[in-house]
Amino acid sequence: MQSTSFSRLESRYFYAFAAACAMVAGIGYLASHYMEEHGHIVTGMNNTIVWGMPHVFAIFMIVAASGVLNVASIGSVFGKAVYKARAPLSGLLCIGLLAGGLMVLMLDLGRPDRFIVAATHYNPTSVFAWNVLLYSGMFSLVAIYLWTLLEKRFNSWSKPAGLMVFAWRFILTTGTGLIFAFLVARQAYGSALLPPMFIVLSFAWGLAVFLLAQAAIYAWNRETLDPAILKRMRNLLGVFIIGALYLVAAYHLTNLYFAKQTGFERFILVDGGTYPWLFWAGYVVFGSLLPLLLIYHPSLGKTRSVVAASLLVIIGSLALLYVFIIGGQAYPLAIFPGFEASSSFGDGQIAAYKPSLPEFLLGIGGIGVALLITTVGVRVFNMLPHDAALPQGVHGETH
Amino acid sequence: MSDTNLDRRQFLGRASVALAGLAIAPGMLLYEFSQARPLGEAASGKVRWGMLIDTNQCESGCNDCVTACNEENGLSGGTAxxxxxxxxxxxxxxxGSGRITSLPVMCQHCASPPCVDVxxxxxxFKRADGIVLVDKHICIGCRYCMMACPYxxxxxxxxxxxxxxxxxxxGKGTVESCTLCVHRVDKGQETTACAEACARGGHHAILFGNLNDPDSEISKRVRAVATTQIRADLGLNTGVRYQGI
Known part of the structure; x- marks a missing residue:
């Protein structure tokens, strides 16, 4: 550590940062308390847009939690040393994001006080109920995996534990995709393409989160990441962004081909107001094409570009989820195909949704929880990646 | 005079028999004819409650069924x-043709309800007699059922x-929907608030009854005329059928 004023005060900065994260989480909790006291009337949600902003944040965090484990999987399952050195951070980020996402989902319930009922009453046909098991299983498995990584005596077990985590996270993201894929009557959902699409999206979003966290940790510790490692990870992010774009395109193209779905696609892609803007500008241009430029352009691709690309991928992911979750509900259900319907309950009309401050703060609160767990975890367990003595000659002077 | 007295005696006698009959009969008659279950007995799978809605009789602009439902179930009647x-x-x-149809839509009480699956x-949950309900004590308010309901x-x-x-x-924070007036059904009443109001208004567009009883009026009508289920393509086998769409 250099003897700068920063390193003298580093401990104070750490506590200040952790306290700021805790405060964000606390504000999220207060927002949910306000929602519980007054009912969901204080949110923008209604009987048509039943899932709102909290779900956008929650699903982002849960999908990214699974994707961030890619780094660990490439290390432990496929034996790449560069990634293995980053496996503990990857596991920790997974736990943080999962905890943040689940907190948001739980606190957005109409009756969060009854959360325990989800454990005592179990409907085996419900994919939500499966997810209760998948999420708690994920916590346990990642905790075991982290233990095998951090406790030298158990290091030899890290490969089988990593393999378990690898398999589990595929099932977990499949489960997240199935929440929507199992909705029989909704134009936006009910497609078998959704689970694989969510898996590929998770790769990109998770890696973007990881690269941001890694950059922050290196900057905090006044370390520089080996450019060769940066290049490798950044190129991987590029491949994931392209993969995600491919599946999103396939999803919309299949819909476009079905005459009964063209109205919905027109709404999402052309004349739905906010939704086409968020899709094309938010997800496609700023969330995918610009990051690809930042990654692959010969004169770019340095740390700053990669950080910017990762941030853009995250912003794009939130835009895509907003279009997918809220736009998907805003377009009216086809209850009477072949008829124009109207009623006092919004039949045949595009539903309006205006997110309110409490639901937004609840979502941000989840990010606060994820950051707090990561910040404390990185410090307590010393999770700065150590890249000493790499066989390919790819090594950084990290310690 | 004596004649008058006799008439009066006869009248009093007959009136008291009639009164006694009126007092006892409803309970006995309803129990006999409605197959109402004694309290505490579970709903039977031999019954499938359903409705047939004749859209030809349903008048555009008439809201009697909606008002009756709101009153029966204590809903505010607001349309926000x-x-x-x-x-x-x-x-x-x-x-295509521009033909206008007016019809009431409520929970269709599916035999394979997506809301129950998710x-x-x-x-x-779905009762043995086909009524789909929400147990307000264990609903956590996740709204997944609302996402899953095709209607x-x-x-x-x-x-x-x-x-x-x-x-x-x-209850605040829980989900609810048409109960097919389950509180009436369980007391042995033979009609729902909406069907009653529709009949009172002279439209008779809503017919409530037991789809499993071949002699019930609803079964006879469903056999006699062409009826449809909304989104029949989903294969949910709804308990609410429509005529004229």
Whole structure:
């Protein structure tokens, strides 16, 4: 550590940062308390847009939690040393994001006080109920995996534990995709393409989160990441962004081909107001094409570009989820195909949704929880990646 | 004079018999004819409650069924996007011919209800007699059932409720929908509030009854005329059938 004023005060900065994260989480909790006291009337949600902003944040965090484990999987399952050195951070980020996402989902319930009922009453046909098991299983498995990584005596077990985590996270993201894929009557959902699409999206979003966290940790510790490692990870992010774009395109193209779905696609892609803007500008241009430029352009691709690309991928992911979750509900259900319907309950009309401050703060609160767990975890367990003595000659002077 | 006295005696005698009969008969008669279950006995799979809605009789602009439902179940009657509406009148215009149809839409009481499949806690459930309900004690308010319902039949209670009816438990933060007037059914009554109001208005567009009883009026009508299920393509086998769409 250099003897700068920063390193003298580093401990104070750490506590200040952790306290700021805790405060964000606390504000999220207060927002949910306000929602519980007054009912969901204080949110923008209604009987048509039943899932709102909290779900956008929650699903982002849960999908990214699974994707961030890619780094660990490439290390432990496929034996790449560069990634293995980053496996503990990857596991920790997974736990943080999962905890943040689940907190948001739980606190957005109409009756969060009854959360325990989800454990005592179990409907085996419900994919939500499966997810209760998948999420708690994920916590346990990642905790075991982290233990095998951090406790030298158990290091030899890290490969089988990593393999378990690898398999589990595929099932977990499949489960997240199935929440929507199992909705029989909704134009936006009910497609078998959704689970694989969510898996590929998770790769990109998770890696973007990881690269941001890694950059922050290196900057905090006044370390520089080996450019060769940066290049490798950044190129991987590029491949994931392209993969995600491919599946999103396939999803919309299949819909476009079905005459009964063209109205919905027109709404999402052309004349739905906010939704086409968020899709094309938010997800496609700023969330995918610009990051690809930042990654692959010969004169770019340095740390700053990669950080910017990762941030853009995250912003794009939130835009895509907003279009997918809220736009998907805003377009009216086809209850009477072949008829124009109207009623006092919004039949045949595009539903309006205006997110309110409490639901937004609840979502941000989840990010606060994820950051707090990561910040404390990185410090307590010393999770700065150590890249000493790499066989390919790819090594950084990290310690 | 004596004649008059005799008449009076006869009248009093007959009147008291009639009064006694009136007092006892309803209970006995209803028990006999409605197959009502004694309290505490579970609903029977031999019965399938359902409705037949004749859209030819349903008048555009008439809201009697909706008003009756709101009154029966203690709903506010508000039509804001956050207000509960268990039954609504939908106006349909055929995009080809321009023909207008008016019809009420409520929970269709599916035999294979998607809301029951997706509910994580089992709060959404189907009774043996086909009525789909929400157990307000174990509903956690996740709204997944609302996402899954193809008919937009469910409402979420967005605000604190006051002056609830004892027969119709409701709760802030839980989901609810048409109960097919289960509180009436369980008391042996043979009609729902909406069907009753529709008949009172002279329309007779809603017929409630037991689809499993071949001699019930609803079964006879379903056998005699062409009826449809909304979104029959989903294969959910709805308990509510429509005529004329």
């Amino acid at each position: 996007p956050t207000d509960a509406q268990w039954i609504r009148k939908v106006e349909l215009k055929d995009t 509910c994580p806690t089992g709060a959404s 937009k039949a469910r409402s979420f209670v967005h605000e604190t409720l006051t002056d609830q009816l004892t027969d119709v438990p409701r």
